[in-house]
Amino acid sequence: MKIFAYIRVSTKEQNTDRQHEALREYEGTNKIKFNAVFEDKASGKDFDRPQYKVLKEIIKPGDILVIKELDRLGRNFMDTPKELQYFFERNIKVKILDTPLIDTGDDKLDYTINNMLIGFLSYIADKEREKIQSRVKEGLKAAKDNGVKLGRPERTIPDNFEKYYKRWKIKEITAIEFAKLLGISRSTLYRYIKEYDI
Template sequence: MGRYFGYHRTSTTEQHLERGLAEIETFCKKNDLKTKEIVTDQCTGKNFNRPGYTMLKRMVDEGDTLIITEVDRLGRNKADTMKELRWFQEHNVRLMILELPTTTIDFSSMDNEMGKLMLETTTNMLIELYVSLAEAEMHKREKRQREGLEELRKSGNWDKMGRPRKMSQIEFNLQYERVVDGEISPFKLMKELGLTKSTYYNYKKAYDSAGDWIKQFEIE
C-alpha cells in the first residue's frame, strides 16, 4: 500500500509555514490518512533546486501520494513545474492539490471509463491552467512592485517615509525583492549591501510601509 507525503513551501524564512502545514494535516485527519512525512522548504519557487524538495523526490516511490495545498507551493515557473508534474506521473506518484478538489478523487474506483477519462482530462487541464496563473501572478507582482515604487518616486510620496542616506530606498526595495523571492537570505543581502542590522531593518520598515501606497497603482 502506498504511503502519503506532504510538501509545503514559503518564499522566505520570514514567512510562516504553519498555515499550509495545518491545512495538509486537517485534510489528512478528515480523510483518515496518515502521512509518512511532511517536507518543507523556505526558498524561492522559481526553480526546484531546494534541499527539502530534492530530499522528497528521493523518498517517494511508485504508488505513493504527495499532498500539497496549492500549485504554486510546488513551483512558479510553468515549464519547470510541468516537467516536475510529469516526473511524478512517470514514477506513478499521485499528486493531490487541495485547491483542486478533483485531484483528491480516486479515479481508479470509478466503473464508468468515459467519465473517468473526462475527469482526468479536466483535472490535467486545470492543473496546467493553475500553473500558468501562478507564473503570471509572479511576473505581475514583480512588475507592479517596480512600477509602484517608480510612481512613488515621481509623485514625491516617498519623502513621507524618509530617505535613508546609505542608498536610495527604491534601490534597496529592488534588491530586497530578492529576499522576498527567496533568492537570497536577509543576512546575505545585509552583508552584500554593507548595511548594519539596524539600518537594514529601517529600510525594511520603509519597504513594508510602502505597501499601502503601492496598492493605489495595482490593477485588479
C-alpha cells in the same frame, strides 16, 4: 503505498501554520498519517530546494504527494507542469487540497484532465507572480518620477577633503597619510580624488 506532504514558503519570516493545519485536517478526514512532511523556506521560481530534492529521492511509484496549493509546489508556468509530469509518469498521485483533482476512476482520462488543469493553474500562478513584479516596477517608477532617489545613497566628499588634498598635491603628505587623516581606505580616497578632479 506511502503518503507524503510538502510545504513551502518563500522566506524564513513567512508562517507555515496554515499549510500544516490543512494537512492535519486532511489526515483526520482520511484517517491517515503522513509518512513524512517535507518543508522548504525557499522561492518557488525553481525547484532547487533541499527538502524537495530529498522528497523526490524518496517518493516511489504508487505513493501520494499532498500539497495545500499548487503554488506551494512551484510558481513557474514553464517548469511546474513538467514537474507534475514527472510525478504522473511515475504513477505518483499529486493531491492539491485547495483544488481537488477530478477522479473519474479512469487513469488515462484522469491523467489528461489533470494535465489540462495543472497547466491552467500553473499559468495563473505565474501570471500572479508577473503581476506582483509589475506592481513593484510601477512603484519604483512612480517613486523615481516623484524625485525619490533609488539604490545606494551617493557618497559625498568629506568637508575637510580639500584641505588635505592640497597638502597631498604638493607632496606634503602621502596618500596613506591622506587616507588616515580622513579615516577612509585608499581605494575610497582615490575615488574621491577622481570625483574632485572632474
